[in-house]
Amino acid sequence: MADKPEYWRWTESRWTNPGLDWKGKVITAGVDVGSVSSQAVILADVELYAYANMRTGSDSPDSAMKAMNWAMKDTNLTIPDLAYTVGTGYGRVNVPFSQRAITEIACHARGGNFMYGPTIRTILDMGGQDCKAIHCDERGKVTKFLMNDKCAAGTGRGMEVFADLLGVSINDVGDLSFDIDKEPQPVSSTCVVYAKTEATGLLREGWPKNKVLAAYCSAMAHRIMTLLERIGVEEDFAITGGIAKNKGVVKRLEKEVSIKIIKTSKYDPQIAGALGAALFAKALYDKGKK
Amino acid sequence: MGYFCTYVPEEILYAAGVLTVRILGSHEPQDVTEPHIFAMFCPFCRDCLAQGLKNRYTYLDGLMIAQSCLHIRQAYTSWIKHRPVEFEKFLCMPHKVQSPHAYEYLTDELRIFKKEVEDWTGKKISESDLEKAIDTYNENRRLMKQLYNLRKRDNPPITGEEVMEVVMAMQMTDKEEHNKLLKQLLKNLENYTPDRAVGSRLMILGSEDDDTVFMNMVENCGATFVIDDHCTGSRYFWNEVETGKDQVAQIAARYIDRIPCPTKDWEERKRIPHILNLCKDWNVNGVIIMQQKFCDPHELDYVAIQKALDDTGIPTLFLEFDVTVPIGQFKIRVEAFLEMIGEDDLF
Numbered sequence: 001m002a003d004k005p006e007y008w009r010w011t012e013s014r015w016t017n018p019g020l021d022w023k024g025k026v027i028t029a030g031v032d033v034g035s036v037s038s039q040a041v042i043l044a045d046v047e048l049y050a051y052a053n054m055r056t057g058s059d060s061p062d063s064a065m066k067a068m069n070w071a072m073k074d075t076n077l078t079i080p081d082l083a084y085t086v087g088t089g090y091g092r093v094n095v096p097f098s099q100r101a102i103t104e105i106a107c108h109a110r111g112g113n114f115m116y117g118p119t120i121r122t123i124l125d126m127g128g129q130d131c132k133a134i135h136c137d138e139r140g141k142v143t144k145f146l147m148n149d150k151c152a153a154g155t156g157r158g159m160e161v162f163a164d165l166l167g168v169s170i171n172d173v174g175d176l177s178f179d180i181d182k183e184p185q186p187v188s189s190t191c192v193v194y195a196k197t198e199a200t201g202l203l204r205e206g207w208p209k210n211k212v213l214a215a216y217c218s219a220m221a222h223r224i225m226t227l228l229e230r231i232g233v234e235e236d237f238a239i240t241g242g243i244a245k246n247k248g249v250v251k252r253l254e255k256e257v258s259i260k261i262i263k264t265s266k267y268d269p270q271i272a273g274a275l276g277a278a279l280f281a282k283a284l285y286d287k288g289k290k
Numbered sequence: 291m292g293y294f295c296t297y298v299p300e301e302i303l304y305a306a307g308v309l310t311v312r313i314l315g316s317h318e319p320q321d322v323t324e325p326h327i328f329a330m331f332c333p334f335c336r337d338c339l340a341q342g343l344k345n346r347y348t349y350l351d352g353l354m355i356a357q358s359c360l361h362i363r364q365a366y367t368s369w370i371k372h373r374p375v376e377f378e379k380f381l382c383m384p385h386k387v388q389s390p391h392a393y394e395y396l397t398d399e400l401r402i403f404k405k406e407v408e409d410w411t412g413k414k415i416s417e418s419d420l421e422k423a424i425d426t427y428n429e430n431r432r433l434m435k436q437l438y439n440l441r442k443r444d445n446p447p448i449t450g451e452e453v454m455e456v457v458m459a460m461q462m463t464d465k466e467e468h469n470k471l472l473k474q475l476l477k478n479l480e481n482y483t484p485d486r487a488v489g490s491r492l493m494i495l496g497s498e499d500d501d502t503v504f505m506n507m508v509e510n511c512g513a514t515f516v517i518d519d520h521c522t523g524s525r526y527f528w529n530e531v532e533t534g535k536d537q538v539a540q541i542a543a544r545y546i547d548r549i550p551c552p553t554k555d556w557e558e559r560k561r562i563p564h565i566l567n568l569c570k571d572w573n574v575n576g577v578i579i580m581q582q583k584f585c586d587p588h589e590l591d592y593v594a595i596q597k598a599l600d601d602t603g604i605p606t607l608f609l610e611f612d613v614t615v616p617i618g619q620f621k622i623r624v625e626a627f628l629e630m631i632g633e634d635d636l637f
Contacts, residue, residue: 105626139637142630280636
């Protein structure tokens, strides 16, 4: 079993700002421990200095630590250099070196504001096990939000299960889902268990893998659409979280919303929560100093 | 006597020397109601029926309900079928309380009910019995309102969770005894200033809600519930019976005119201006709209209530209860809501 390929395994990422020397600057950080992925973001004054994005383990404090250590790798930074750290995400109270916990809803709005600019009014965070539609003002402060129902249907984890079921690397799902003759009907349920059963049936009927992927991506886009319809979409509109990288869902969603989705950030969309947390850390540090 | 709904005219029972006890759930997962009522009936009515089927109310001599919603009526019907009691009553409380005929109709129903109670207990209910019952109940309501008024203070001397305990005790204690305790409580709170941060001032409204675990969670996230509109809360006691010649007619009028349950708040939605007034008088910053899952009457009112609050500039958070509270999933929503309505310390 050890040799079985892990199709679900998405690419972890790490980045350091090459033109920046952190010495002499105020270092603040944000750590987002999600149900599926964990991120650490480090700011030097108000500039993004480094980040890491990796899979969450079974232990939240440990995942927070690992993400932060990876972000700090080769930077000579150590935990005591962090002037203020904010934890967010589902493990937000379990970030051992943080001074405060803030919800990922507030953090994604703030982080999205930084990544995509102050004209962003709607942010859709499509995470590992939930999905949030957020309205915010020009500062990135939440004005309204809506979360999916308690069930995790149609979220990142579901996509991982599908990649595994079909034996397709999760990074390729988006492209392959468009490599089809004709757009199929969406699968009737986004519930991971039911959708798996349905997909197995479709494969047995002779559907090619790509068509099944298209049907699942389409169902996911459709489910997100029902959430967006309840809160409304105001422009500009951006997506954060892992699913933002999945063209198969994003393009289909864009078609349903009929609003252009902003994709111009150079950063990994999965870091938005940790980035927002780091920006809050900076604001809280500055206030504490006064 | 166990009762299922706050439209039951307890005064008549109390006058006959009957102690009334509100039927509530236990918030434990259960597997006994499935053969009897649908799984998509509200969790509260399933939880209540489970208590009966699990023999947790064997001390009851009677059980009754006043017509309100079909889900809870089914719970009642199933209960008396499987756990028969000595005295059972389905009181035909009119749905259209806004009809001018409602007063007369309910008065007649209550006269029949009074006679049935007399026949059951073998005790004639005299005018002075009724008067005493009405006085005791009215005093209880007045004292409870005094307690609620204390929550208008900038630093309320009592939390929403604590009030929920009091208001629940009110529905299963002899009112005379409860009055004594309430007076003592009011005296204790008169000059009491708790040492806790008030945070955002919240209202909670919606269907039946006796979930102290949820109240506690929210009040530990930097908020205080200062007012509610629940049938287990303010709707239960808000209105008094007015004095008049015909006591039974006065009791009927009280139940017709009371702050309505959404099953009866039709065609005009009279609850909405009431809710807006509560928000104003108790200086509310945000409202949590909390309903039992699958509760159609509340779902139908939700949109209108949410809009009315939105138009007044009061933010709302909508949540759905099940038998057990998914505390983690609620917490993220509540914290994000409080961050949204709270001060701008992050910007």
